Amino acid sequence: WDPRKRHDNKFALHYARQGMIALAFDNPARGEASSSIRGLSEVSLSAIWAGRNYLGISVFQKTQVLKWLARQDFVDSDRIATCGHSLGSDPADIVAFLNPELVSAVIHNDFCCNWRERSIAMSGYPSTPHHVVPGMFAWFDAPDIQAALAPTPLLFTEGGRTNQLERIRAAYALKGARENLKVYYYEKYATPDKRPFDGKPIPEGLTSWDEYFKYANVDAANHRFHPEHAVPWLAKVFGMKTNDELWRWKGDE
Amino acid sequence: WDPRKRHDNKFALHYARQGMIALAFDNPARGEASSSIRGLSEVSLSAIWAGRNYLGISVFQKTQVLKWLARQDFVDSDRIATCGHSLGSDPADIVAFLNPELVSAVIHNDFCCNWRERSIAMSGYPSTPHHVVPGMFAWFDAPDIQAALAPTPLLFTEGGRTNQLERIRAAYALKGARENLKVYYYEKYATPDKRPFDGKPIPEGLTSWDEYFKYANVDAANHRFHPEHAVPWLAKVFGMKTNDELWRWKGDE
Known part of the structure; x- marks a missing residue:
């Protein structure tokens, strides 16, 4: 990790500096939960x-932590969000979906990916176990x-496939909650004029990630947590003031 | 493959030389069915x-072939066997199990493996996808x-975990068919005195294949098809004479 990624990825710290209670923990078999025997x-x-499956185990663990957290007297259980980066982004969605009475905001810090669409486009690419x-x-x-x-x-911080985001947007519109969905794309793809592949059908027979990423507006080198989007968005949802001096990357760490 | 393995592994040829109809085909995504894009x-x-799963797809394909084969007028549908080597050995068992009216003998050319036992012994070793x-x-x-x-x-040509083979033997005894199960071990482990680990509990915490293989009587370097066991056994089951000149390795190929 370069210095900026190392800074930005400390996302529990950014939330805590903003005045929120943050509970950070490893995905199963990752970080301090890694095993030297089996990866x-x-x-x-x-x-x-x-x-079972890895995602299911991950969601199960995180749900127990969520329930414990909601019972703590220093936690405002009406204002709990799930926030996941990369491997943690799907579990953040699912924990929230399965516990709507406990979770009132979701930060999905990765791009929006339809795995079936991706697998068909990428010649049967199955992702990892x-x-x-x-x-x-x-x-x-x-x-x-x-x-x-x-x-x-719900916040997406790294955009993704625009056709998929539009399906999600339609669901929010049906619920009369269009303003509750916020999407930031990678800076490289920030505005529609920077996304020339948005309207184009994704071809089949792709063999490289890079080809697919063009259609998904993914700038893989800049895949990291984005406090500049996530912290002010969540503060606003929860009716808090923000101070970007507390968590914005200043190039000096 | 060394010359002997190249000779011995041509198992359809050995059966054909013995006067049997043999139909050989690749496992999915292997051999001529391989893809250069996805492995x-x-x-x-x-x-x-x-x-779905690979084994299920493999069994499905082989079942269609079996049903076609049984309808051919040059095939004696009362004397059909399934025979699998290595990756083909589990499908050979399952195709026979699911089609008892069509399959009257099974050759399992691999060692007898209980995957759960192996996974527990080998620190969560999951095998391959x-x-x-x-x-x-x-x-x-x-x-x-x-x-x-x-x-x-049922014939095992490469032995395996003796405790597991004894469970299978007990099932055959219950059916009054003890003589229908035949087990050859690898030559290195051919007789009980050559299998010092047979009676010993398999420990947990193994990290290498070699450690496990000691307990499973596996001589991996000699993992190949064994015409010297399979062909005469099947000929006997089907009431045919054998001629080992036709298929035995003579070191000259």
Whole structure:
């Protein structure tokens, strides 16, 4: 990680500096929960043999933490958000979806990805074992879960496939909560004129990530947590003042 | 492949030389069915997303071939065997189990492996995506399927975990068909005195394949098809004479 990524990715710290209670913890088999014997892929495959899956285990763990957190007397249980970066972004969505009485805002810090669409475009690209949910493709995909969050306030910090974001936007509109969905794209793709592939059908037969990323408005080198979007958005949702001096990257760390 | 393995692994040829009709075909995404874009692991993960699995697809394909074969007028449909080597060994068992009216003998050319036992011993070793059957561990394991084949004649050509083979033997005994199960171990482990780990509990915490293989009587360097066991056994089951001149390795190929 370069210095900026190291700074920006400390997202619990940014929220805490903003005056929020933040609880940060590792994804299963990652960070301090890593094992020197079996890595993420192997743990995930073992889980699938056993009728479970990595995402399910991740959501289960995080749900227990959420329920504990909501009972603490220093926590305002009417103002709890889930916030996930990268591998944590799908669980953030799902924990919120399954616990609507406890979660009142969601930050999805990754791009919006329809896995089936991506797999078809990318010649059967299956992602990694820790993303695989057995049988999920027969029922729904990540954007369906995100659409189902409506009208809960939802932030995307890294844009993604515009056609998928529009489906989610339509769900929020149906619930009369269009303003509760906020999308920032990567800076490189920030405005419609910078997204020439938005209206184009995504071809099949792609073999490289880079080809797909053009259609998904992904600037992989800048994949990191984005406090500049997430902290002020969440503060506004929760009726708090923000002070960007507290968490904005100043190039000096 | 060394010359001997190249010779021995041509198993359809050995059966044909022995006077049997043999139909050989590739496993999905292997051999002539390979793709230069996505390999076995990726195809298998994609299948799991879609609610399928590699072994299931393999069994489905082979079942169609079996049904076609049984209808051919040059085939004696009362004497059809399934025979699988390595990746083909589990499908050989399962195709036979699901089609008892069509399959009257099974050759499992690999060692007998209980995947759960192996995973627990080997610190969560999950095997590869093309072996994973989602949720299978909650219900049964490979030796359960093999036991369920009783009383259909069944041959193991590469031994394996003796405790598991004894469970299968007990199933055959229950069906009054003890003589229908035949087990050859690898030559290195051919007789009980050569298998010092047979009676010992398998420890947990193993990290290498070699440690596990000691307990499973596996001589991995000699993993290949074994015509010297399979062909005469099947000929005997089907009431045919054998001529080992036709298929035995003579070191001259």
